Amino acid sequence: MKFYLLLLSFIIVPVFTGCIDSEDNNKLIINRSEIGNSCFLNESISQRQESILVGDSVRKYSLSVPKKLSGEKLPVILAFHGGNEGGFYFPQQPSFERLSNNEKIIIAYPQAKKEINNEGAWQLNTDENKMQDINFIEHLLNYIQEEHCGDPSKTYAIGYSLGSMFTYELACHLSDKFVSIASFAGTMPINPKSCETDKSINIMHIHGKNDQVISYSDSWEWKNWNSVGTMMDIKTLISFWGDKNLCLSKSSQDLSEYSEITYSDCKDNTKVKLFALNKVGHDWPEEINSTSTNEFIWNFLKEN
Template identity: 25%
Template sequence: MARRLAQALMFAVIAALALPLSMASGRAAGTDVEATLPVDGVARSYILHLPPAAAGGNPLPLVVVLHGGGSNADSAIALTGFSAEADTEGFIVAYPNGTGRLKPTAETAGQFSWNAGDCCGAAMRQDADDVGFLRALVSTIEQERAVDRHRVYAAGFSAGGMMAYRLACDASDIFAGIAVVSGAILVPSCTPSRPVSVIHVHGTGDEAVPFKGTPERESYARAKFPPVRDSVAFWAAFDGCRAQPVARATVLGIKVEDYPDCRAGTAVRFDVVEDGYHAWPDGQMTPGFAATPHIWRFFADHPRL
C-alpha cells in the first residue's frame, strides 16, 4: 500500500510536469508575478496570477491554489488550469509553495508539501507554520491588490486538499469556502470559528487517499486516513446543514451529494467520481466533468454573507 501511495501521489506531479509549455502557460491574457514573503525568518515563495479584469481596479475574488505533496506552484498551475479560468471569470489566483526538505538534493529540490496536521512529509516533520504563511499571504495580497474580502477561497489537491481543510479549521475567519480534490481532514482537533462552504471531489478508486480510509498509518504519508465521508459529514454538521444529503446524477460516472439548508449562506457538496483515481478531473478522463470550472461556480455562488 505504501508503494502504491507513493506512486499515486507523484503521478499527478509527473503528469503536470510533462504537459507542453503551451498548456502550462495557457494564461497569457493575464499577468504572473513571482514573489517571496518572509515568515518567521524564512522567505516563502508564491506565484500571483492577475487576470485582465484586475486592471479595472474593482475588488476581485481571490483563490489560493495549493499543490499536492512532492509538487510545487508551477505544477499546480499546469495541473488545475485555474489561471485560464481566472482570466475568463475575473478573479485573482495565488499559487504558494509549501515547505521542502531542510537539505534538499538535486532530486528533491522543488518538491514541497504542507503541514496539514497529521500529514505530510517534511512540512509535518518540521512543524512548518503553513497556516501563518497563508494568512500572511492573503493579507499581503489584500494590501497590494483590490480583493473582495467576502470572496476569498482555497482549493487544493491531495496534500494541498488536506491543507485546505486545515485552513477551514484554523482560518475560517478569512476563507469563505474551500475546495478539496482527493484529500481528507487530518487536523487532530478542528475548531472553526465560523461556517465555511465546502466542496469535496473524490474518486472511489483512489488508492493514495482511499475513499473508505485506512485502518492504520501509512508509511509514506505517515497518516491514518479517515473515510472521506467523515470529512464531508463534519462540515455538514458544523455548518448546520441537513444530516442527509440530496443525491443527484450529473454526467456519467459522477454523483453529486448536496447538503441543504446550511447556516450563514454556506453549502456543502460532495462529488463522487465512480472508479475515479487520485487525480484532478480535467474533463478528459471524466467526460463532461472538469473540476476547475465546477469548483469556481461553487465558489462564485457562495460568498461570505
C-alpha cells in the first residue's frame, strides 16, 4: 500500500520537487515508496507536523522520533487529544517529549478531524460505516513501523478525555495492532456496536472520582449524538474489559490518594487496572502517587 505524506517543511524541496502539489507549494505530497527508508537513517525528528492521505481524506499528526541505531526498532506511543484540545496538543506534552528522547520512544500525536459522522472529533461507537478514524490510525501505524522502525510488539495508545474514549475504539477494532492502552478521564458506550477483539489487550484506566464531565460513578447520555448512546460508569468499564480478557482473578485496595482495582490471570497474560483518584476531577493530574503522570503511564506500558 502506498502512503502519501504531506510534510509541512521546506527543507526537502530541492530533493523532491517533482512531488510538489502545484496548488499549494507549502505542502509536499510524497509517495513513500519512491524514497529511502528512514528506518535505517540515524535521524531525529521533533514534533514534525505531517499528513497522510487515507482514502480521499487528508489526516494530520505530529511525529517525534529519537535518534536510534540503523534498523533499531523502537516502541511506539500514539497520544490522542481530548475533544476541546485542538491542534496537536496533549497534556504534559513537553514531558512526553523528554520521555521520548530519554527512553527512545517514537511518539505520534494524531489530530481529530471534523466529519459528518463524528461530531467534529474522534469517532465513538465505531461500526463498518464509520471507520474513518480507525482506518487513519491503521495507516499511520503501518507507516511508522515501515519507515521509522516502530516495533509492532511494543505499540501503545494513550488518551485524555475524548481521546481516552477513542483508545477503547482502538482496543475493540485494532487489538492486533496495540499491546496496551493507558488513558485518563474517558469511558465507552454501554452497548458497543462492534467489539470483536482479535486478541486480548492490556488496559490501564485512570479516573478522578470528582470528575464532573465524565462521571466516575454513573452512566450518562452522550450529548445529542444518538449514534453513541449511553456511556458506562467507570467500574462497569473496567469490568467489561476484565470479562473481555477472560480474567480469572480480581483484587482491590483503597489508599489515601486513590483506589486500585486489578483484574489478573487474564487471556494472553494481559491485565486490566483501574486507578480511581480520590481528590481529582476532569483535569489531567501532574502526578499520581508522587510520580509524574506521564512516567506513571509509561511504567505500565513498558511492563506489559
